[in-house]
Every structure is written in C-alpha cells, then in structure tokens.
Amino acid sequence: GAGVSQSPSNKVTEKGKDVELRCDPISGHTALYWYRQSLGQGLEFLIYFQGNSAPDKSGLPSDRFSAERTGGSVSTLTIQRTQQEDSAVYLCASSFAPGTSSSPLHFGNGTRLTVT
C-alpha cells in the first residue's frame, strides 16, 4: 500500500503489561512522528525521527515510553507497565522531509490502546 500502516489497529491490555505499537511509514519518507490523541486533548507530540539524526524525545511523557526506528524505516513505540491514563489513540505520521513545501505529514489510521 501507499499509505502509513499501523498495527495493531486496536489493542486491549491489562494494567501493568507492556505493549508494542508498530508503524510502517511510506517508503522513502525520512521523517517519522508519533503522536497521542486523547479525547478532547488534541494531538500530543511524543517523538520524532529524522534520518540518522538523534530522535527528538522531548514529548515522551515518562520513562515508561520508548521508541526506536530500525533501518530508517519501521518504528516501534513501546509502553512499559501500562497505566489506565495511557489509553488513547496512538498516531504515526511520516513525511519525505520536514519543512519543505512539498512534504505534508501523512498519517496512519492509528492504534487505539485501551488499558483495563
């Protein structure tokens, strides 16, 4: 497919368990973002990868959250010891290069995480 792919689309987990969310960006896109969308909270920036540069992790809410991007392509967002407040839709977006006039963010459909 030509779009950003996220898996799973839905994830229900028990409090205290670890979860991994996956994002396959559009081929050739060098920039990859993770955002969290909670009801009434808009899109909360989590982390940003650009090429081989060190990621911008300034949005990660706690040390339970981590992300990696292997080979400049697929990214995994890991949440350890999940809490109920982690319940949200986690969105991944990619772009060819940030800031250029021809490179808007392309979003995936998100992973809806529910922590019970």
Place this chain on the structure above:
Amino acid sequence: AQSVSQHNHHVILSEAASLELGCNYSYGGTVNLFWYVQYPGQHLQLLLKYFSGDPLVKGIKGFEAEFIKSKFSFNLRKPSVQWSDTAEYFCAVKVSSASKIIFGSGTRLSIRP
C-alpha cells in the same frame, strides 16, 4: 517552548454559514503553519499550509487561512460551509529551528443540514 492554541473546542453552524476557526501560536521566530482535518472515521489529512510569501493561503474544498504575524494567528475560514465539512480541525506549527510539528487541541465542527 512553542505551543498552539485553538480556542473554539466545538463549533456548530448551519449549512451556508460562514466559518472562522481561531488558531494562535507562541513563537517569535520563523514558523511554518498548517491546518489538518480529520473527517469522521478517516485519518488526518492536510487542508492547507503556509511556508512563506502571500499570507493568505488557499486550500482544498474552498478553505483558506490568513497568517497575521503581528497577532501570531493563522485563522481558518470558509465563506459557506457544507454538511460534508463536519470534521475535527487541527492547527499545527513547525518552528524552523527545530523540526517537530506541534498541534493544537482541535476544533470539532458540526454542521446542521
């Protein structure tokens, strides 16, 4: 740190009414500005963007936005809304010296047919 404010959380209009959604950002330097839209059940997509030049930018579906640097604003407008404009609208800013894109909290637009 930069931030984006969207003061209208939920706007309800009748068809053919004019629309203006507010967006203000806090950053004194050069910015790139965006409006994204999320239609029910769909993923976010770009509505329009401002990088430089003419501060009045036109996007898809008859939307436009005006960048007013002195007011740190980038309000979204449409002269006559349609029922199909029902969606959530997000303003976003990219600070040129950094690369992350920060989004506002969104405005939910409901159009009465």
